[in-house]
Amino acid sequence: MPPRADKREPGLSRERILDAAAALAADEGLGALSMRRLAQALDVWPMALYRYFDDKDALLDALVARATAEVASPSSAGPWRGRMHALLRSTRDALGGETATLGAELPRALLTPGAARLAGDGLAILADAGFDDAEAQRAWRALLAYAVGSLAVGGSGEPEFDYGLDRLLDGLEGARRPASA
Amino acid sequence: MPPRADKREPGLSRERILDAAAALAADEGLGALSMRRLAQALDVWPMALYRYFDDKDALLDALVARATAEVASPSSAGPWRGRMHALLRSTRDALGGETATLGAELPRALLTPGAARLAGDGLAILADAGFDDAEAQRAWRALLAYAVGSLAVGGSGEPEFDYGLDRLLDGLEGARRPASA
DNA sequence: CCGACTTGTGTACGGCGTACACTAACCGTA
């Protein structure tokens, strides 16, 4: 028999806490996300949250990790530039979206498992496109820097995001092989 | 006679406070920068700081504004790509440097007068390079996004920063005029 | 000499993260 079969339902869970935290941050901004307010939203005493997260920092990490992990993997069909567009747009949306006003939390998002998977996806696309390993690495970092930076810089939305991305892709494509001359 | 000639020296000043704040943030991280610790470093009571800044947010704004304003204007001689390199490298260093671990404060840096001057410098270079107004705007935003994003993404330093920047510049240059075909 | 102004001193309050000790509910076992 399985050694775990506790019948009492905790009521709380990491998932439920993260949901509430994301909602609170989305509604009132990241600054309003305090352990006390969060506990209140869950109708629980503040210390209850510490059964599920070591401290507030761990909770924040989990929040951005979840957002990062939600970035959709693009299908592996179609031209590489289109797939790269989809991947980076999705990245940008995930980091600036659910994590919402989490702009300030960007750096920590780049250290999560989700980010590693993302890099894998990106590098695969670049490999398909004919970049060798070293160049794909540099290219991926440049693309990610652009995608992340565009969150801070803002601009007038998707067309502008695509414009810069296309220019960067143009440049990368032109440098793909040492020199065709 | 000039209406201001008070002989008592305040001891405190916005400049002195900002210096201490920058030092504290550089030494112990942005998280350690509290009004109380800062006041202690200046050997003053916390409330004294409020004579010079409305609140902590204003102080932080002033801090990043100063860093942004310190970005050197590149000389207007030489090829445009070289000048653009210098400007963006300087931007990146200023935002990631003195503001130090101020990574989290990046967004507010882009709303300062210093950032406006920076944009002016960048747009001037792009104009020299033959971009029309609209395209220079989009190009500048893309370049700034890349420079800012590279702070978050990290990477192995200057060569990598230059690599991505060059690829973006390549792409921008290729698109400068509608089509040369 | 005197009121006005400037600068920094104190005091106080509400909110924060969280350490720590506790209770209540439920389990498997005897």
Place this chain on the structure above:
DNA sequence: TACGGTTAGTGTACGCCGTACACAAGTCGG
């Protein structure tokens, strides 16, 4: 049926934070 262990959530408490407010000390022009 009774019981020790485990788990989930409850309370209490402490030290830090930003900052509102009232105040004293020093310096000015008149």
